[in-house]
Amino acid sequence: MTHASIAPVRRATLLAGIGLATVGALVAGATPAYAADDSVSYLAPEYQVGELTGDGKVDTDDLAILMTAVGKTSADADWETVAAADADGDGVITVLDVAALSKAYLYDDDPFEILETDVVAVQKAMTAGVLTSEQLTAEYLNRIAAYDRVAGIDPATPAEMLEAIVATNPNAMAEAKALDAERATTGPRSILHGIPVLVKDNINTLDMATTAGCACLADNRTSTDAETVERLKAMGAIVIAKANLSEFAQSTASSISKYGTTRNAYGLGRDPGGSSGGTGASVSANLGVFGLGTDTGGSVRVPSSFNALVGIRPTIGLVSREGVIPLDLYRDTVGPMARSVSDAALALDALAGSDPMDAVTAGADGVKPLSYAQALDPKALQGKRIGYISGLVSGNQNAVGFRLVRGAFADLEAAGATVIDVGSFGSVNGYGLSSLPGSSSFTHDMNEYLNAYYRPGYTFADLAQRVTDAATSGGPTLSTWSAATVRGWASTSDATRDAAYPNFSRTQQAMRDRVDQLMTQYDLDAVIYPSTGGTVGSPASNNRISAFSGYPAVSVPMGFADSTLDETSYSGFPMGLEFLAEPYSESKLLGFAYAYEQQTQHRRPTTLFPDLAG
Incomplete structure:
Protein backbone atom coordinates (compact mmCIF):
# COMPACT_ATOMS: atom_id res chain seq x y z
CA MET A 1 0.00 0.00 0.00
CA LYS A 103 11.90 7.79 17.03
CA ALA A 104 10.33 4.34 16.87
CA TYR A 105 9.94 4.52 13.08
CA LEU A 106 12.65 2.48 11.35
CA TYR A 107 13.63 5.31 9.06
CA ASP A 108 16.81 7.39 8.94
CA ASP A 109 17.98 9.36 5.93
CA ASP A 110 21.20 10.56 7.50
CA PRO A 111 24.39 9.30 5.80
CA PHE A 112 24.89 5.60 6.52
CA GLU A 113 28.00 4.49 8.42
CA ILE A 114 29.09 0.88 8.06
CA LEU A 115 31.38 0.63 11.09
CA GLU A 116 29.60 -0.94 14.06
CA THR A 117 26.28 -0.80 12.25
CA ASP A 118 23.48 -3.14 13.26
CA VAL A 119 20.35 -4.69 11.79
CA VAL A 120 18.07 -1.86 12.91
CA ALA A 121 20.37 0.85 11.55
CA VAL A 122 20.62 -0.94 8.21
CA GLN A 123 16.85 -1.25 7.94
CA LYS A 124 16.39 2.41 8.83
CA ALA A 125 18.72 3.39 6.01
CA MET A 126 17.10 1.00 3.55
CA THR A 127 13.59 2.17 4.42
CA ALA A 128 14.74 5.76 3.85
CA GLY A 129 16.21 4.83 0.49
CA VAL A 130 19.76 5.96 1.29
CA LEU A 131 21.15 2.41 1.23
CA THR A 132 20.51 -0.73 -0.78
CA SER A 133 21.45 -4.28 0.03
CA GLU A 134 23.55 -4.35 -3.12
CA GLN A 135 25.56 -1.36 -1.89
CA LEU A 136 25.99 -2.81 1.59
CA THR A 137 27.00 -6.23 0.30
CA ALA A 138 29.57 -4.64 -1.99
CA GLU A 139 30.97 -2.64 0.93
CA TYR A 140 31.42 -5.75 3.06
CA LEU A 141 32.99 -7.71 0.21
CA ASN A 142 35.36 -4.79 -0.37
CA ARG A 143 36.27 -4.80 3.32
CA ILE A 144 36.98 -8.54 3.19
CA ALA A 145 39.23 -8.02 0.16
CA ALA A 146 41.00 -5.08 1.78
CA TYR A 147 41.54 -6.51 5.24
CA ASP A 148 41.34 -10.30 5.49
CA ARG A 149 44.46 -11.50 3.66
CA VAL A 150 46.55 -8.33 3.76
CA ALA A 151 49.70 -7.86 5.85
CA GLY A 152 50.74 -4.60 7.47
CA ILE A 153 47.40 -3.91 9.15
CA ASP A 154 48.66 -4.17 12.74
CA PRO A 155 51.84 -2.13 13.36
CA ALA A 156 52.68 -4.33 16.35
CA THR A 157 52.79 -7.48 14.19
CA PRO A 158 53.02 -6.27 10.57
CA ALA A 159 53.54 -9.73 9.08
CA GLU A 160 50.30 -11.12 10.50
CA MET A 161 46.98 -11.20 8.64
CA LEU A 162 43.43 -11.59 9.94
CA GLU A 163 42.71 -14.75 7.89
CA ALA A 164 39.14 -15.00 9.13
CA ILE A 165 37.41 -15.74 5.82
CA VAL A 166 37.70 -19.03 3.92
CA ALA A 167 35.61 -18.12 0.87
CA THR A 168 33.19 -15.48 -0.37
CA ASN A 169 29.86 -16.22 -1.99
CA PRO A 170 30.12 -15.74 -5.77
CA ASN A 171 26.37 -15.13 -5.94
CA ALA A 172 26.17 -12.60 -3.11
CA MET A 173 25.85 -9.52 -5.30
CA ALA A 174 23.17 -11.09 -7.49
CA GLU A 175 21.23 -12.15 -4.39
CA ALA A 176 21.46 -8.64 -2.96
CA LYS A 177 20.23 -7.09 -6.20
CA ALA A 178 17.28 -9.49 -6.31
CA LEU A 179 16.38 -8.70 -2.70
CA ASP A 180 16.45 -4.97 -3.46
CA ALA A 181 14.05 -5.55 -6.34
CA GLU A 182 11.80 -7.61 -4.08
CA ARG A 183 11.81 -4.87 -1.44
CA ALA A 184 10.79 -2.29 -4.02
CA THR A 185 7.88 -4.36 -5.33
CA THR A 186 6.46 -6.44 -2.48
CA GLY A 187 8.33 -5.10 0.55
CA PRO A 188 10.87 -6.72 2.87
CA ARG A 189 10.35 -10.25 4.15
CA SER A 190 11.53 -9.41 7.66
CA ILE A 191 13.91 -7.20 9.57
CA LEU A 192 16.75 -9.36 8.19
CA HIS A 193 15.87 -8.55 4.56
CA GLY A 194 19.05 -7.68 2.67
CA ILE A 195 21.33 -8.16 5.68
CA PRO A 196 24.81 -9.58 4.81
CA VAL A 197 25.91 -12.28 7.26
CA LEU A 198 28.84 -14.67 7.77
CA VAL A 199 28.65 -18.41 8.41
CA LYS A 200 31.18 -20.72 10.03
CA ASP A 201 32.69 -23.18 7.56
CA ASN A 202 31.26 -26.29 9.19
CA ILE A 203 27.69 -25.29 8.30
CA ASN A 204 26.45 -26.39 4.88
CA THR A 205 25.99 -23.71 2.24
CA LEU A 206 24.78 -24.34 -1.27
CA ASP A 207 26.97 -21.62 -2.80
CA MET A 208 30.28 -22.54 -1.16
CA ALA A 209 32.10 -25.69 -0.09
CA THR A 210 31.83 -26.75 3.55
CA THR A 211 35.24 -27.93 4.72
CA ALA A 212 35.41 -27.76 8.54
CA GLY A 213 38.81 -26.21 7.85
CA CYS A 214 40.26 -29.38 6.29
CA ALA A 215 41.39 -29.43 2.67
CA CYS A 216 40.27 -33.06 2.64
CA LEU A 217 36.72 -31.66 2.29
CA ALA A 218 37.52 -28.98 -0.28
CA ASP A 219 35.15 -30.73 -2.69
CA ASN A 220 32.27 -30.93 -0.19
CA ARG A 221 29.73 -28.97 -2.24
CA THR A 222 26.43 -29.90 -0.66
CA SER A 223 23.22 -29.81 -2.68
CA THR A 224 21.33 -28.00 0.08
CA ASP A 225 21.88 -25.35 2.71
CA ALA A 226 21.85 -26.29 6.37
CA GLU A 227 18.51 -25.66 8.07
CA THR A 228 19.90 -22.62 9.89
CA VAL A 229 21.15 -21.11 6.63
CA GLU A 230 17.81 -21.84 4.95
CA ARG A 231 16.05 -20.03 7.76
CA LEU A 232 18.27 -16.97 7.43
CA LYS A 233 17.79 -16.88 3.67
CA ALA A 234 14.04 -17.27 4.04
CA MET A 235 14.07 -14.10 6.15
CA GLY A 236 16.00 -12.30 3.40
CA ALA A 237 19.55 -12.49 4.78
CA ILE A 238 22.52 -12.96 2.43
CA VAL A 239 25.37 -15.31 3.32
CA ILE A 240 28.32 -13.41 1.89
CA ALA A 241 31.19 -15.57 3.16
CA LYS A 242 32.31 -18.66 5.07
CA ALA A 243 34.38 -18.03 8.19
CA ASN A 244 37.47 -19.92 9.31
CA LEU A 245 37.54 -22.18 12.36
CA SER A 246 39.70 -24.51 14.34
CA GLU A 247 39.93 -27.50 12.01
CA PHE A 248 37.11 -29.94 12.78
CA ALA A 249 36.10 -27.53 15.59
CA GLN A 250 38.64 -29.16 17.89
CA SER A 251 40.02 -26.16 19.83
CA THR A 252 38.50 -23.35 21.86
CA ALA A 253 41.86 -21.57 22.20
CA SER A 254 42.66 -20.87 18.55
CA SER A 255 41.23 -21.13 15.04
CA ILE A 256 43.85 -22.74 12.84
CA SER A 257 42.95 -24.64 9.69
CA LYS A 258 44.31 -25.38 6.23
CA TYR A 259 42.68 -22.10 5.23
CA GLY A 260 44.66 -19.92 7.58
CA THR A 261 45.50 -19.00 11.14
CA THR A 262 42.85 -16.55 12.24
CA ARG A 263 44.03 -13.72 14.45
CA ASN A 264 42.26 -11.55 17.00
CA ALA A 265 40.47 -8.45 15.72
CA TYR A 266 42.00 -6.33 18.52
CA GLY A 267 45.58 -7.35 17.80
CA LEU A 268 46.85 -9.68 15.10
CA GLY A 269 49.52 -11.08 17.37
CA ARG A 270 46.91 -12.88 19.49
CA ASP A 271 44.46 -15.73 19.01
CA PRO A 272 40.75 -15.07 18.49
CA GLY A 273 39.60 -18.10 20.47
CA GLY A 274 37.89 -21.06 18.90
CA SER A 275 36.52 -22.91 17.37
CA SER A 276 34.34 -20.18 15.82
CA GLY A 277 37.26 -17.76 15.77
CA GLY A 278 36.79 -16.82 12.13
CA THR A 279 33.24 -15.72 12.81
CA GLY A 280 34.33 -13.89 15.95
CA ALA A 281 37.21 -12.01 14.34
CA SER A 282 35.33 -11.14 11.14
CA VAL A 283 32.20 -9.84 12.86
CA SER A 284 34.31 -7.81 15.29
CA ALA A 285 36.30 -6.40 12.34
CA ASN A 286 33.04 -5.31 10.68
CA LEU A 287 33.21 -7.72 7.74
CA GLY A 288 29.49 -8.55 8.08
CA VAL A 289 26.50 -7.53 10.19
CA PHE A 290 26.51 -10.72 12.29
CA GLY A 291 27.61 -14.32 11.97
CA LEU A 292 26.89 -17.92 12.88
CA GLY A 293 29.12 -20.12 14.97
CA THR A 294 28.75 -23.57 16.46
CA ASP A 295 29.25 -24.44 20.11
CA THR A 296 30.05 -27.87 21.53
CA GLY A 297 32.16 -26.91 24.53
CA GLY A 298 32.43 -23.12 24.25
CA SER A 299 33.08 -22.41 20.59
CA VAL A 300 30.61 -19.52 20.27
CA ARG A 301 31.26 -17.95 23.64
CA VAL A 302 35.07 -18.10 23.81
CA PRO A 303 35.66 -16.15 20.56
CA SER A 304 32.80 -13.84 21.53
CA SER A 305 34.59 -13.13 24.80
CA PHE A 306 37.95 -12.60 23.07
CA ASN A 307 36.50 -10.33 20.34
CA ALA A 308 34.04 -8.24 22.40
CA LEU A 309 30.92 -9.79 20.89
CA VAL A 310 27.59 -11.08 22.11
CA GLY A 311 27.38 -14.84 21.65
CA ILE A 312 24.42 -17.13 22.30
CA ARG A 313 24.64 -20.83 23.01
CA PRO A 314 20.96 -21.84 22.75
CA THR A 315 19.26 -24.61 24.68
CA ILE A 316 19.90 -27.97 23.04
CA GLY A 317 16.71 -28.50 21.05
CA LEU A 318 15.95 -24.88 20.18
CA VAL A 319 18.04 -24.60 16.99
CA SER A 320 18.51 -27.29 14.34
CA ARG A 321 21.91 -28.89 13.74
CA GLU A 322 20.87 -30.34 10.37
CA GLY A 323 23.61 -29.85 7.80
CA VAL A 324 26.34 -29.08 10.35
CA ILE A 325 29.60 -31.03 10.37
CA PRO A 326 29.39 -32.53 13.86
CA LEU A 327 31.74 -32.85 16.79
CA ASP A 328 29.35 -34.30 19.37
CA LEU A 329 25.63 -34.24 18.58
CA TYR A 330 24.79 -34.59 22.25
CA ARG A 331 26.27 -31.11 22.78
CA ASP A 332 26.52 -29.45 19.35
CA THR A 333 24.42 -26.38 18.66
CA VAL A 334 24.42 -23.37 16.33
CA GLY A 335 24.40 -19.86 17.76
CA PRO A 336 24.65 -16.24 16.60
CA MET A 337 27.61 -13.95 17.23
CA ALA A 338 26.99 -10.21 16.96
CA ARG A 339 28.19 -6.79 18.01
CA SER A 340 25.02 -6.14 20.00
CA VAL A 341 22.45 -8.04 22.02
CA SER A 342 19.73 -6.77 19.70
CA ASP A 343 21.35 -8.29 16.61
CA ALA A 344 21.94 -11.58 18.42
CA ALA A 345 18.26 -11.67 19.43
CA LEU A 346 17.08 -10.93 15.89
CA ALA A 347 19.35 -13.65 14.52
CA LEU A 348 17.95 -16.12 17.06
CA ASP A 349 14.44 -15.24 15.88
CA ALA A 350 15.38 -16.66 12.50
CA LEU A 351 17.31 -19.68 13.78
CA ALA A 352 15.00 -21.05 16.46
CA GLY A 353 12.28 -23.53 15.63
CA SER A 354 11.37 -27.15 15.05
CA ASP A 355 13.00 -29.13 12.25
CA PRO A 356 11.87 -32.67 11.38
CA MET A 357 15.44 -33.42 10.30
CA ASP A 358 16.69 -32.85 13.87
CA ALA A 359 14.49 -34.74 16.31
CA VAL A 360 15.66 -32.89 19.42
CA THR A 361 14.01 -29.70 18.11
CA ALA A 362 10.51 -31.22 18.05
CA GLY A 363 9.27 -28.94 20.82
CA ALA A 364 11.05 -25.75 19.73
CA ASP A 365 8.08 -24.12 18.00
CA GLY A 366 6.10 -24.44 21.20
CA VAL A 367 8.63 -22.60 23.36
CA LYS A 368 9.99 -19.83 21.13
CA PRO A 369 8.39 -16.39 21.54
CA LEU A 370 7.01 -14.23 18.78
CA SER A 371 10.35 -12.40 18.90
CA TYR A 372 13.30 -12.48 21.27
CA ALA A 373 13.50 -8.73 20.72
CA GLN A 374 10.44 -8.39 22.95
CA ALA A 375 12.75 -9.08 25.91
CA LEU A 376 15.12 -6.18 25.15
CA ASP A 377 14.19 -4.03 28.12
CA PRO A 378 16.88 -1.82 29.69
CA LYS A 379 15.11 -2.36 33.03
CA ALA A 380 15.13 -6.16 32.77
CA LEU A 381 17.57 -6.59 35.67
CA GLN A 382 15.57 -4.56 38.16
CA GLY A 383 14.64 -6.69 41.16
CA LYS A 384 16.41 -9.79 39.82
CA ARG A 385 18.61 -12.12 41.84
CA ILE A 386 21.80 -13.06 40.02
CA GLY A 387 24.11 -15.72 41.41
CA TYR A 388 27.86 -15.41 40.85
CA ILE A 389 29.81 -18.67 40.56
CA SER A 390 33.26 -17.98 41.97
CA GLY A 391 36.58 -19.69 41.34
CA LEU A 392 36.47 -19.43 37.55
CA VAL A 393 38.89 -16.53 37.01
CA SER A 394 42.43 -17.34 35.92
CA GLY A 395 45.42 -15.79 37.68
CA ASN A 396 45.89 -13.99 40.97
CA GLN A 397 43.76 -11.28 42.53
CA ASN A 398 45.46 -8.64 40.37
CA ALA A 399 44.50 -10.41 37.14
CA VAL A 400 42.18 -8.65 34.72
CA GLY A 401 39.32 -11.07 35.35
CA PHE A 402 38.98 -10.15 39.01
CA ARG A 403 38.83 -6.42 38.27
CA LEU A 404 36.26 -6.90 35.52
CA VAL A 405 34.13 -9.18 37.67
CA ARG A 406 34.13 -6.62 40.48
CA GLY A 407 33.08 -4.02 37.95
CA ALA A 408 30.33 -6.32 36.68
CA PHE A 409 28.96 -6.67 40.21
CA ALA A 410 28.72 -2.90 40.50
CA ASP A 411 27.17 -2.56 37.05
CA LEU A 412 24.56 -5.24 37.71
CA GLU A 413 23.62 -3.67 41.01
CA ALA A 414 23.42 -0.24 39.37
CA ALA A 415 20.98 -1.81 36.90
CA GLY A 416 18.80 -2.92 39.81
CA ALA A 417 19.91 -6.52 40.38
CA THR A 418 21.03 -8.20 43.58
CA VAL A 419 24.23 -10.22 43.11
CA ILE A 420 24.80 -13.22 45.39
CA ASP A 421 28.11 -15.08 45.58
CA VAL A 422 27.05 -18.74 45.51
CA GLY A 423 30.57 -20.10 45.88
CA SER A 424 32.46 -22.42 43.60
CA PHE A 425 30.75 -24.78 41.20
CA GLY A 426 32.52 -27.86 42.51
CA SER A 427 32.66 -31.24 40.81
CA VAL A 428 29.87 -33.12 39.06
CA ASN A 429 29.76 -36.91 38.98
CA GLY A 430 33.28 -36.81 40.39
CA TYR A 431 34.68 -34.59 37.60
CA GLY A 432 35.92 -31.01 37.64
CA LEU A 433 34.96 -28.72 34.78
CA SER A 434 38.30 -29.25 33.04
CA SER A 435 38.04 -33.05 33.02
CA LEU A 436 34.44 -33.80 32.06
CA PRO A 437 34.07 -37.02 30.04
CA GLY A 438 32.94 -36.89 26.41
CA SER A 439 30.49 -39.11 24.59
CA SER A 440 33.01 -40.60 22.12
CA SER A 441 30.49 -39.93 19.35
CA PHE A 442 32.68 -37.97 16.91
CA THR A 443 33.36 -40.94 14.61
CA HIS A 444 29.73 -42.05 14.60
CA ASP A 445 28.39 -38.56 13.96
CA MET A 446 30.91 -37.86 11.19
CA ASN A 447 30.03 -41.13 9.48
CA GLU A 448 26.38 -40.07 9.43
CA TYR A 449 27.21 -36.62 8.06
CA LEU A 450 29.51 -37.91 5.31
CA ASN A 451 27.00 -40.54 4.23
CA ALA A 452 24.17 -38.00 4.08
CA TYR A 453 25.91 -35.01 2.52
CA TYR A 454 29.27 -35.97 1.04
CA ARG A 455 28.95 -39.39 -0.55
CA PRO A 456 26.71 -42.37 0.29
CA GLY A 457 28.71 -45.01 2.15
CA TYR A 458 31.71 -42.73 2.71
CA THR A 459 33.12 -42.89 6.24
CA PHE A 460 35.35 -40.88 8.51
CA ALA A 461 37.94 -43.65 8.12
CA ASP A 462 37.91 -43.04 4.36
CA LEU A 463 38.48 -39.34 4.97
CA ALA A 464 41.31 -40.09 7.40
CA GLN A 465 42.92 -42.32 4.79
CA ARG A 466 42.82 -39.44 2.32
CA VAL A 467 44.64 -37.28 4.88
CA THR A 468 47.18 -40.08 5.46
CA ASP A 469 47.79 -40.61 1.75
CA ALA A 470 48.46 -36.91 1.25
CA ALA A 471 50.82 -36.81 4.23
CA THR A 472 52.91 -39.70 2.90
CA SER A 473 52.91 -38.65 -0.75
CA GLY A 474 55.42 -35.86 -0.33
CA GLY A 475 52.94 -33.34 -1.71
CA PRO A 476 50.76 -30.78 0.07
CA THR A 477 49.12 -32.01 3.25
CA LEU A 478 45.37 -31.77 3.69
CA SER A 479 45.13 -31.19 7.44
CA THR A 480 46.82 -29.10 10.10
CA TRP A 481 46.43 -32.10 12.39
CA SER A 482 48.75 -35.07 12.00
CA ALA A 483 47.47 -37.99 9.99
CA ALA A 484 47.75 -40.14 13.11
CA THR A 485 45.51 -37.74 15.03
CA VAL A 486 42.84 -37.76 12.33
CA ARG A 487 43.01 -41.57 12.10
CA GLY A 488 42.56 -41.71 15.85
CA TRP A 489 39.44 -39.56 15.68
CA ALA A 490 38.06 -41.76 12.91
CA SER A 491 38.71 -45.06 14.64
CA THR A 492 36.32 -44.94 17.61
CA SER A 493 34.05 -47.97 17.37
CA ASP A 494 30.35 -48.00 18.09
CA ALA A 495 31.12 -50.33 20.99
CA THR A 496 33.45 -47.73 22.52
CA ARG A 497 30.80 -45.06 22.01
CA ASP A 498 28.14 -47.23 23.63
CA ALA A 499 30.41 -47.91 26.58
CA ALA A 500 31.17 -44.20 27.08
CA TYR A 501 27.58 -43.01 26.93
CA PRO A 502 26.28 -44.03 30.39
CA ASN A 503 28.99 -42.12 32.25
CA PHE A 504 28.64 -39.16 29.90
CA SER A 505 24.87 -39.14 30.44
CA ARG A 506 25.26 -39.31 34.23
CA THR A 507 27.66 -36.36 34.06
CA GLN A 508 25.20 -34.36 31.96
CA GLN A 509 22.45 -34.98 34.48
CA ALA A 510 24.74 -34.15 37.40
CA MET A 511 25.57 -30.84 35.69
CA ARG A 512 21.88 -30.02 35.32
CA ASP A 513 21.22 -31.01 38.91
CA ARG A 514 24.00 -28.73 40.16
CA VAL A 515 22.70 -25.73 38.20
CA ASP A 516 19.13 -26.44 39.33
CA GLN A 517 20.27 -26.76 42.92
CA LEU A 518 22.00 -23.37 42.85
CA MET A 519 19.01 -21.70 41.20
CA THR A 520 16.63 -23.13 43.80
CA GLN A 521 18.82 -22.79 46.90
CA TYR A 522 19.49 -19.09 46.30
CA ASP A 523 16.19 -18.27 44.58
CA LEU A 524 18.03 -17.06 41.49
CA ASP A 525 16.85 -15.69 38.18
CA ALA A 526 20.18 -16.54 36.53
CA VAL A 527 23.80 -17.32 37.29
CA ILE A 528 26.83 -15.47 35.97
CA TYR A 529 30.54 -16.16 35.62
CA PRO A 530 33.28 -14.91 33.31
CA SER A 531 32.84 -16.41 29.84
CA THR A 532 36.54 -17.27 29.85
CA GLY A 533 39.15 -17.53 32.58
CA GLY A 534 40.70 -14.29 31.41
CA THR A 535 41.16 -12.40 28.21
CA VAL A 536 42.94 -13.85 25.13
CA GLY A 537 44.90 -17.00 25.85
CA SER A 538 42.72 -18.09 28.78
CA PRO A 539 39.67 -19.97 27.46
CA ALA A 540 39.50 -22.15 30.62
CA SER A 541 36.51 -24.46 31.15
CA ASN A 542 33.84 -22.07 32.44
CA ASN A 543 31.84 -22.48 29.24
CA ARG A 544 31.34 -26.19 29.89
CA ILE A 545 28.59 -25.51 32.42
CA SER A 546 26.25 -24.64 29.57
CA ALA A 547 27.71 -27.16 27.14
CA PHE A 548 27.26 -30.17 29.42
CA SER A 549 23.96 -29.14 30.99
CA GLY A 550 22.43 -28.21 27.64
CA TYR A 551 21.13 -25.02 29.28
CA PRO A 552 21.30 -21.71 27.39
CA ALA A 553 23.98 -19.09 27.95
CA VAL A 554 24.66 -15.62 26.61
CA SER A 555 28.11 -14.02 26.63
CA VAL A 556 28.25 -10.22 26.57
CA PRO A 557 31.30 -7.90 26.67
CA MET A 558 32.48 -7.22 30.24
CA GLY A 559 35.41 -4.90 29.53
CA PHE A 560 39.04 -4.81 28.44
CA ALA A 561 42.39 -5.60 30.02
CA ASP A 562 44.39 -2.54 31.02
CA SER A 563 48.06 -2.83 31.94
CA THR A 564 47.79 0.26 34.14
CA LEU A 565 45.21 -1.55 36.28
CA ASP A 566 45.94 -5.26 35.85
CA GLU A 567 48.83 -7.68 35.91
CA THR A 568 48.46 -8.51 32.24
CA SER A 569 50.35 -8.74 29.00
CA TYR A 570 47.07 -8.51 27.09
CA SER A 571 46.23 -4.84 27.52
CA GLY A 572 43.49 -3.74 25.14
CA PHE A 573 41.97 -7.19 24.70
CA PRO A 574 38.39 -7.94 25.82
CA MET A 575 36.67 -10.45 28.08
CA GLY A 576 33.03 -11.48 28.39
CA LEU A 577 30.47 -12.11 31.12
CA GLU A 578 28.18 -15.12 30.74
CA PHE A 579 24.54 -15.36 31.86
CA LEU A 580 23.01 -18.85 32.24
CA ALA A 581 19.60 -20.12 33.35
CA GLU A 582 17.10 -22.94 32.88
CA PRO A 583 16.24 -24.53 29.50
CA TYR A 584 14.51 -22.29 26.95
CA SER A 585 15.12 -19.16 29.03
CA GLU A 586 16.78 -17.34 26.12
CA SER A 587 14.29 -14.46 26.29
CA LYS A 588 15.04 -13.83 29.94
CA LEU A 589 18.79 -14.11 29.43
CA LEU A 590 18.73 -11.76 26.45
CA GLY A 591 16.79 -9.26 28.55
CA PHE A 592 19.44 -9.43 31.28
CA ALA A 593 22.28 -9.21 28.75
CA TYR A 594 20.61 -6.23 27.06
CA ALA A 595 20.11 -4.38 30.34
CA TYR A 596 23.75 -5.03 31.26
CA GLU A 597 24.91 -3.94 27.80
CA GLN A 598 22.89 -0.73 27.96
CA GLN A 599 24.17 -0.03 31.47
CA THR A 600 27.83 -0.50 30.51
CA GLN A 601 28.35 -0.13 26.74
CA HIS A 602 31.55 -2.14 27.18
CA ARG A 603 32.06 -3.02 23.54
CA ARG A 604 34.38 -0.65 21.76
CA PRO A 605 35.39 -1.13 18.13
CA THR A 606 38.81 -2.32 17.09
CA THR A 607 40.87 0.42 15.43
CA LEU A 608 42.68 -1.90 13.01
CA PHE A 609 39.97 -2.01 10.34
CA PRO A 610 38.75 1.55 9.65
CA ASP A 611 36.15 2.64 7.15
CA LEU A 612 37.61 2.22 3.66
CA ALA A 613 36.13 5.56 2.67
CA GLY A 614 38.12 7.19 5.47
Missing part, protein backbone atom coordinates in the same frame (compact mmCIF):
# COMPACT_ATOMS: atom_id res chain seq x y z
CA THR A 2 1.28 3.47 -0.89
CA HIS A 3 0.58 6.30 1.51
CA ALA A 4 0.68 9.64 -0.31
CA SER A 5 -0.67 11.57 2.67
CA ILE A 6 2.57 11.68 4.64
CA ALA A 7 6.23 11.86 3.81
CA PRO A 8 8.89 10.29 6.04
CA VAL A 9 10.55 12.91 8.19
CA ARG A 10 14.19 13.22 9.12
CA ARG A 11 14.44 12.18 12.73
CA ALA A 12 16.78 15.07 13.39
CA THR A 13 14.06 17.50 12.30
CA LEU A 14 11.47 15.91 14.55
CA LEU A 15 13.75 15.85 17.54
CA ALA A 16 14.52 19.51 17.05
CA GLY A 17 10.80 20.20 17.52
CA ILE A 18 8.12 20.67 14.89
CA GLY A 19 5.22 23.05 14.73
CA LEU A 20 1.65 22.79 13.48
CA ALA A 21 2.62 24.33 10.15
CA THR A 22 5.14 21.54 9.70
CA VAL A 23 2.51 18.96 10.59
CA GLY A 24 0.28 20.35 7.87
CA ALA A 25 3.11 20.13 5.38
CA LEU A 26 3.77 16.54 6.34
CA VAL A 27 0.16 15.53 5.89
CA ALA A 28 0.28 16.96 2.38
CA GLY A 29 3.74 15.53 1.67
CA ALA A 30 5.08 13.29 -1.05
CA THR A 31 5.18 9.51 -1.20
CA PRO A 32 8.12 7.99 0.72
CA ALA A 33 10.94 6.10 -0.97
CA TYR A 34 9.38 2.91 0.35
CA ALA A 35 5.73 2.68 1.31
CA ALA A 36 4.79 2.20 4.94
CA ASP A 37 3.90 -1.44 4.36
CA ASP A 38 7.48 -1.89 3.17
CA SER A 39 8.95 -1.06 6.58
CA VAL A 40 9.71 -3.84 9.05
CA SER A 41 8.62 -4.90 12.50
CA TYR A 42 11.06 -4.66 15.41
CA LEU A 43 9.39 -5.82 18.61
CA ALA A 44 11.82 -4.35 21.13
CA PRO A 45 9.67 -2.57 23.74
CA GLU A 46 11.03 0.91 23.03
CA TYR A 47 10.03 0.51 19.38
CA GLN A 48 6.46 -0.51 20.25
CA VAL A 49 5.51 2.44 22.46
CA GLY A 50 2.82 4.38 20.64
CA GLU A 51 2.15 1.73 17.96
CA LEU A 52 -1.47 2.41 16.94
CA THR A 53 -2.42 0.12 14.07
CA GLY A 54 -1.74 -3.31 15.59
CA ASP A 55 0.72 -4.42 12.91
CA GLY A 56 3.71 -4.60 15.26
CA LYS A 57 5.58 -1.68 13.73
CA VAL A 58 5.61 2.09 13.98
CA ASP A 59 5.49 3.48 10.46
CA THR A 60 3.87 6.22 8.42
CA ASP A 61 0.43 4.75 9.14
CA ASP A 62 0.91 5.44 12.84
CA LEU A 63 2.45 8.86 12.25
CA ALA A 64 -0.42 9.86 9.95
CA ILE A 65 -2.99 8.86 12.57
CA LEU A 66 -1.17 10.78 15.29
CA MET A 67 -0.61 13.88 13.18
CA THR A 68 -4.30 14.16 12.40
CA ALA A 69 -4.98 13.72 16.13
CA VAL A 70 -2.88 16.71 17.23
CA GLY A 71 -5.00 18.66 19.70
CA LYS A 72 -7.05 15.66 20.79
CA THR A 73 -7.42 15.31 24.58
CA SER A 74 -8.32 12.61 27.06
CA ALA A 75 -11.81 14.12 27.25
CA ASP A 76 -12.53 13.14 23.65
CA ALA A 77 -14.66 10.05 23.09
CA ASP A 78 -12.11 8.39 20.81
CA TRP A 79 -9.09 9.14 23.02
CA GLU A 80 -8.27 5.46 23.45
CA THR A 81 -7.43 5.18 19.75
CA VAL A 82 -4.37 7.41 20.26
CA ALA A 83 -3.73 7.27 24.01
CA ALA A 84 -0.83 4.83 23.59
CA ALA A 85 1.09 7.54 21.72
CA ASP A 86 0.69 10.20 24.42
CA ALA A 87 4.40 10.00 25.19
CA ASP A 88 4.51 12.60 27.95
CA GLY A 89 1.27 11.41 29.56
CA ASP A 90 -0.25 14.88 29.72
CA GLY A 91 -3.59 13.85 28.23
CA VAL A 92 -3.10 15.90 25.06
CA ILE A 93 -1.66 14.88 21.69
CA THR A 94 0.89 17.48 20.65
CA VAL A 95 3.67 17.74 18.09
CA LEU A 96 6.03 16.60 20.85
CA ASP A 97 4.18 13.28 20.93
CA VAL A 98 4.56 13.04 17.15
CA ALA A 99 8.28 13.69 17.54
CA ALA A 100 8.55 10.99 20.20
CA LEU A 101 6.69 8.48 18.04
CA SER A 102 8.94 9.17 15.08
